[in-house]
Amino acid sequence: MPRTADSGDAPHRIVEPWGARTPYGAGDGWPDRVDVQLEEGLSESEVDDWVQSAAVLHSNGDGLDIAVKDGRIVGVRGRDVDRVNRGRLDVKDLFGWRANHAEDRLKRPMIRRDGELVETDWDTAMSAVVQRSKDLLTTAGPSAFGFYTSGQLFLEEYYTLGVIAHGAIGTNHVDGNTRLCTATAAEALKESFGCDGQPGSYSDVDHADAIALFGHNVAETQSVLWMRMLDRLAGPDPPAILCVDPRPTPVARHATVHLAPLPGTNVALMNSLLHEIIRNDWLDRDYVTEHSVGFEELRKRVEEFPPERAAEICDVAADDIRAGARLLGTADKLLSTVLQGFYQSHQAAAASVQVNNIHILRGMLGKPGCGILQMNGQPTAQNTRECGADGDLAGFRNWANDSHIAELAELWNVEQSQIPHYAPPTHAMQMFRYAEQGTLRMLWITATNPAVSLPELRRIREILSQERLFVVVQDIFRTETAELADVVLPAAAWGEKTGTFTNADRTVHLSEKAIEPPGQSRADLDILLDYARRMDFRDKDGNPMPPWTDAETAFAAWQRCSAGRPCDYTGLSYEKLRDGSGIQWPCNDQNPEGTERLYAEGRFWADPDYCEAYGKDLITGAPLEPTEYRALNPAGKAVIKAAEYLKPHEFPSQDYPFALITGRTLYHFHTRTKTGRTPQLQAAAPEVWVEMSSGDARRNGIAEGDLVTVSTPRGSVTAAVRVSGIRDGVLFLPFHYGYWDSDDAEGHHRAANELTLTDWDPVSKQPIFKTAAAQLHRVRGGNGRALAPTTAASAPVAPDRRT
Numbered sequence: 135m136p137r138t139a140d141s142g143d144a145p146h147r148i149v150e151p152w153g154a155r156t157p158y159g160a161g162d163g164w165p166d167r168v169d170v171q172l173e174e175g176l177s178e179s180e181v182d183d184w185v186q187s188a189a190v191l192h193s194n195g196d197g198l199d200i201a202v203k204d205g206r207i208v209g210v211r212g213r214d215v216d217r218v219n220r221g222r223l224d225v226k227d228l229f230g231w232r233a234n235h236a237e238d239r240l241k242r243p244m245i246r247r248d249g250e251l252v253e254t255d256w257d258t259a260m261s262a263v264v265q266r267s268k269d270l271l272t273t274a275g276p277s278a279f280g281f282y283t284s285g286q287l288f289l290e291e292y293y294t295l296g297v298i299a300h301g302a303i304g305t306n307h308v309d310g311n312t313r314l315c316t317a318t319a320a321e322a323l324k325e326s327f328g329c330d331g332q333p334g335s336y337s338d339v340d341h342a343d344a345i346a347l348f349g350h351n352v353a354e355t356q357s358v359l360w361m362r363m364l365d366r367l368a369g370p371d372p373p374a375i376l377c378v379d380p381r382p383t384p385v386a387r388h389a390t391v392h393l394a395p396l397p398g399t400n401v402a403l404m405n406s407l408l409h410e411i412i413r414n415d416w417l418d419r420d421y422v423t424e425h426s427v428g429f430e431e432l433r434k435r436v437e438e439f440p441p442e443r444a445a446e447i448c449d450v451a452a453d454d455i456r457a458g459a460r461l462l463g464t465a466d467k468l469l470s471t472v473l474q475g476f477y478q479s480h481q482a483a484a485a486s487v488q489v490n491n492i493h494i495l496r497g498m499l500g501k502p503g504c505g506i507l508q509m510n511g512q513p514t515a516q517n518t519r520e521c522g523a524d525g526d527l528a529g530f531r532n533w534a535n536d537s538h539i540a541e542l543a544e545l546w547n548v549e550q551s552q553i554p555h556y557a558p559p560t561h562a563m564q565m566f567r568y569a570e571q572g573t574l575r576m577l578w579i580t581a582t583n584p585a586v587s588l589p590e591l592r593r594i595r596e597i598l599s600q601e602r603l604f605v606v607v608q609d610i611f612r613t614e615t616a617e618l619a620d621v622v623l624p625a626a627a628w629g630e631k632t633g634t635f636t637n638a639d640r641t642v643h644l645s646e647k648a649i650e651p652p653g654q655s656r657a658d659l660d661i662l663l664d665y666a667r668r669m670d671f672r673d674k675d676g677n678p679m680p681p682w683t684d685a686e687t688a689f690a691a692w693q694r695c696s697a698g699r700p701c702d703y704t705g706l707s708y709e710k711l712r713d714g715s716g717i718q719w720p721c722n723d724q725n726p727e728g729t730e731r732l733y734a735e736g737r738f739w740a741d742p743d744y745c746e747a748y749g750k751d752l753i754t755g756a757p758l759e760p761t762e763y764r765a766l767n768p769a770g771k772a773v774i775k776a777a778e779y780l781k782p783h784e785f786p787s788q789d790y791p792f793a794l795i796t797g798r799t800l801y802h803f804h805t806r807t808k809t810g811r812t813p814q815l816q817a818a819a820p821e822v823w824v825e826m827s828s829g830d831a832r833r834n835g836i837a838e839g840d841l842v843t844v845s846t847p848r849g850s851v852t853a854a855v856r857v858s859g860i861r862d863g864v865l866f867l868p869f870h871y872g873y874w875d876s877d878d879a880e881g882h883h884r885a886a887n888e889l890t891l892t893d894w895d896p897v898s899k900q901p902i903f904k905t906a907a908a909q910l911h912r913v914r915g916g917n918g919r920a921l922a923p924t925t926a927a928s929a930p931v932a933p934d935r936r937t
């Protein structure tokens with residue numbers, strides 16, 4: 135089998151991020167290719183131990199083994215037995231493990247004394263948190279507590295957090311950074327199918343004759359899944375590719391049809407694609423009649439959207455829209471993926487639901503090659519959702535269904551009234567608003583860095599710095615957010631603790647502890663359990679709550695909670711996950727080896743008594759009453775929902791002529807706490823840049839490498855210009871660059887979120903990172919070249935000369 139063993143720091147995978155091709159044809163299995171990366175000079179045979187785990191720098195869930203020597207991580211090797219990656223690894227995973235050993239890892243708790251953070255011991259730090267919690271419980275009640283977590287902890291940790299917050303304290307203010315990430319994925323699935331859970335599977339890539347990517351730069355953000363697509367493209371009968379993205383991503387470069395709409399116009403484009411699909415009768419009418427409700431409303435709505443109309447709104451040629459519709463409408467096996475280009479927009483759920491509609495109209499669900507992946511971004515985002523740590527309730531239970539609350543109360547052995555369900559769990563943007571207003575008095579932040587990742591940072595800094603708000607930050611580094619905390623708790627990282635997590639195609643992996651955490655840092659699970667014991671939380675019979683004591687007993691408790699629900703884990707165990715490949719839920723008595731695809735034969739989890747949600751109005755976000763849902767969908771079919779197009783709230787104008795979008799590059803993960811401490815990755819993208827088209831550069835008298843200031847009414851960022859193949863009228867800023875390692879002596883801001891706005895999709899409540907209007911000013915000339923990556927979407931338009 136092909137191997138790409140790469141010992142040392144020779145960064146050939148930095149230059150060739152997707153490695154060598156292993157072509158294959160439709161219906162064949164994806165060939166193995168094992169990627170290995172070890173410390174300089176080390177060979178595989180010199181490694182002491184290989185410890186099973188999976189990748190945590192994206193949502194793909196690539197199975198890997200951690201190489202350990204003398205108690206240190208010295209490398210990684212892809213697991214060829216794993217269904218997800220067949221041995222391949224993403225460039226961030228090949229190098230990013232070095233961050234575990236970064237010198238500035240948090241090693242002791244910290245506490246604020248006279249305005250300064252100082253190191254302390256665990257007892258002092260936890261006592262401060264417990265004292266404040268007890269005071270607040272007596273003086274202000276449970277609603278004074280907010281928990282803001284992540285898509286990067288482990289399942290066992292989320293379930294524990296959810297039980298403590300919803301069950302023991304009884305606050306409704308629990309959400310994750312998944313709100314910024316995949317709230318729309320969950321929402322779109324709930325709207326169309328009554329429940330979260332990816333219908334599709336990565337193995338659909340092996341069968342599809344058409345793959346459509348909606349606002350998803352998979353080449354950079356799930357590079358191993360892109361390798362799978364590239365291998366199909368290099369083999370016999372390659373699939374056609376549709377790319378919907380305003381940037382020239384590698385996906386766009388390989389596309390049969392590339393539609394580059396103006397940011398914020400996705401719904402207009404989708405309606406037009408659906409218009410063409412219906413007009414040409416590319417429908418499975420039997421499927422629509424037997425397995426769905428709502429077709430007539432959609433038909434009427436999209437009638438108003440001939441390609442010419444969308445062409446005008448989206449600034450895309452009408453013929454290209456027709457070509458895109460033909461690709462979607464005539465495919466025999468269509469796989470669609472959706473991500474942030476759709477989710478971080480003002481009509482996020484409305485647009486993403488239209489992708490589901492295409493699959494319902496064409497009867498393309500639950501069969502090989504016919505999948506939808508409403509993608510996740512973070513490695514464990516799926517678990518935040520299923521465990522109820524993010525604005526959902528555990529086990530995809532429906533907050534508006536009293537019998538679901540009763541099930542939770544029984545599982546946790548508390549009174550039903552203890553679990554808040556007067557309204558949906560509070561979303562993150564609202565939690566920060568409550569903190570701003572002063573009703574939320576304690577905010578416990580685990581594994582996320584909101585001082586860089588939330589919109590409108592000046593406001594976020596102000597909120598987190600308030601005297602009256604007690605901020606606890608649990609992290610592995612002293613982040614921008616930790617700087618604003620009252621107490622900082624040092625956590626063990628991936629590789630230093632055991633737990634499970636679930637990727638974007640429902641594959642569950644076990645990640646085992648490979649090494650000891652540095653200093654006094656402790657696993658997040660242990661920190662949360664320690665808090666529960668010190669608070670002396672009890673169930674109604676006086677037993678400690680939660681009753682479990684370690685990862686495996688937490689997993690067992692979660693299995694009981696998941697029993698009979700869509701995300702059923704009862705057929706799994708740590709032992710079974712040690713066997714070889716990850717396993718897809720539901721895994722239970724009926725599906726002991728897991729479930730590759732959901733919704734075979736048009737059966738959904740949308741039954742009114744079983745569904746996770748009754749759905750919302752796609753324009754206003756108003757929740758449907760249970761009785762309305764029962765009337766709409768008594769038999770639990772798929773729900774086709776239509777939406778009119780609305781213009782983004784902030785649209786380019788004379789003063790702010792550019793549409794500003796933000797996102798990622800291949801080499802960095804989010805706020806770079808790990809990848810910025812990995813020399814190979816940091817060198818590949820050392821500082822912030824802004825992408826603009828050559829036409830816009832010329833018109834504004836700007837050249838590659840010039841330093842410019844990008845401003846919106848919220849703030850400004852200074853960055854070097856990369857003249858790229860991005861469409862005219864659009865600027866792109868990566869959001870990775872906060873200020874912890876800033877060396878800008880002039881004090882310029884460089885975090886993209888200085889510019890973004892406090893606004894969200896009314897349906898999914900996901901904040902809008904991809905529609906804003908900006909102006910741009912040249913500061914001074916540069917040295918002719920921005921230090922931006924050249925391998926992917928940010929490649930220069932004219933690689934070897936000044937533009």
Ligand SMILES: Nc1nc2c(c(=O)[nH]1)N[C@H]1C(S)=C(S)[C@@H](COP(=O)(O)OP(=O)(O)OC[C@H]3O[C@@H](n4cnc5c(=O)[nH]c(N)nc54)[C@H](O)[C@@H]3O)O[C@H]1N2
Pocket residue numbers: 191192193226315348349350351352354355356378379380381383395396397398399400473474475476479510511512795796797798799800801802803804904927
């Ligand atoms: N290398 C790397 N990989 C990652 C991450 C990372 O930080 N770095 N993060 C992980 C996480 S948490 C996530 S959520 C995913 C995100 O993965 P992606 O969603 O693939 O990444 P983004 O760069 O946020 O956005 C994708 C594309 O949306 C396009 N876009 C912007 N506005 C619009 C629009 O209005 N319409 C359309 N159709 N497209 C638009 C952008 O041009 C961009 O290419 O990546 C995951 N993987």
Ligand SMILES: Nc1nc2c(c(=O)[nH]1)N[C@H]1C(S)=C(S)[C@@H](COP(=O)(O)OP(=O)(O)OC[C@H]3O[C@@H](n4cnc5c(=O)[nH]c(N)nc54)[C@H](O)[C@@H]3O)O[C@H]1N2
Pocket residue numbers: 284285286287311312314315316474478511512580581582583584586587588608609610611613625626627628658796797798803804805806807808869886887890903
């Ligand atoms: N402008 C703009 N903003 C965006 C986006 C965008 O596209 N544009 N994308 C949004 C999206 S999709 C996402 S997912 C968010 C990501 O935003 P964040 O969640 O803020 O980003 P990260 O840098 O991944 O932060 C994770 C934190 O967890 C810490 N950590 C890592 N492992 C552990 C652990 O095991 N335990 C603990 N306790 N801590 C740990 C890391 O050191 C880091 O500080 O950003 C969002 N913000």
Ligand SMILES: [Mo]
Pocket residue numbers: 314315316511512
């Ligand atoms: Mo994300």
